[in-house]
Structure formats: C-alpha cells, structure tokens
Amino acid sequence: MNTHRLRSLPHIALTSLLASSLLAAPALASDKDHDRAREAVKAGQVMPLRSVLERLEREHPGQVLDVELEEEHGRLVYEVKLLQSDGRLVKLELDAKTATVLRRKDRDRRD
Template sequence: MRTAFLPRALLPLVAALSLLLAVPPPAHADKDADRARAAVQSGEILPLTRILEAVSAQYTGDVIGVKLDRDDGVWQYEVKLLLASGSVAKLEYDAKTATLLKAKGRDLDQARKKP
C-alpha cells in the first residue's frame, strides 16, 4: 500500500489553497471546478497530486502556482516554480500523462534533478 505525502515545500501552497477554499469563489469558478473534477473522475486528466509528484521528481524548488487549462482540446497543467536562485520557472505538463511539454525559466538547468 502506498502512502501519500506532501513534500514540506508544498505545505505553504496547501495552506494558501485552504484559505482560498474558505472564500466563496466567483460563479464561473464553480463551472471550472466541476469540469476539472469530471475530467479527473473520467480519467481524462490526472489529479494534481500526480503532477506535483512529477515536478518534485524532476526539479528542486517550491511550487507557487498551478493552473489547469484546456488548449485546443488538450488539458495542460501550468506550474510556476520558485527556484533557489529566486527566479520563477514555468513548467507545462500534459494533464493526461504528466509528460513535461515545456519548461521555461532562468536557472532552470541548475534546478533540474539528475535522473
């Protein structure tokens, strides 16, 4: 049995998300959340935890933002990562496979973990 855990670096993000959930979202946010939930439940996309595991396995840094978009019919997670150098990197993952599609940012090469 696999035990789920969150890296310590993600705790501030989880705390911030908890606070956001306490504030009533705009009406369109409900639709977006419903669409995302349905996509996860149908297997169309992976849950965010799987994407965060992929980020953590590939890069060092702190996740400071995540966005789920559907671009030309393809779901993508966009992850903003605060690197040790202080710069912010933008990583784009295929939401169905957790494949890294694009990575941009200064000092990103130094943040990449060795396989």
C-alpha cells in the first residue's frame, strides 16, 4: 500500500481557520504538509478539520490525541485517535471529504 502522509496535529491548523481546541500537542508537521492540506480544503477534496472534529465530538466523544491526513488508495483519509472517558483508545479512519467513518478500531486500557 502506497500511503502518502500529510501530518497534522490537534493544536495546529490544517487550514488557517482551525483554532486551538485540543489538549495534546505532538511535534509540528512541515509547512509543505500544511500547504498541501490547505489546498485540498480549498479544492473541496477534504472537509475542514474543524468541521470534522465538531462532528466527532457529537458522534464519538473523547479527547483527540492525534490527527493525520493521509492518502490511501487514491482517497484522502483523516486518521483520528481518541481517548474516551472509559479509558478506551479509539482509532477512526474517516473519508476526508465527507467525514464518514470508514473504519473504527477500539483498544481498552489492557491492550
């Protein structure tokens, strides 16, 4: 599988519109990654991360630990890691254009 990663983070914007709203802050992604992500939003290829996170808060509550934008099999996908209140770690893969959940993987604290 040829995967091209456009890394993004909870505290930094994929677009200039994303405000800081999360608690975790991993290492910064490159400016090139941000530029490519910003262009994908402008071109309508991906939903702005802010909109995706608002939808996730309603449908899959939890603390966002990490967000990545990747290209998989010609499709842009947001990969989101959440820590839920019961301690489970949830990894979601979302269609970046529609925010539809493509895959969900749950791990409890013992995994």
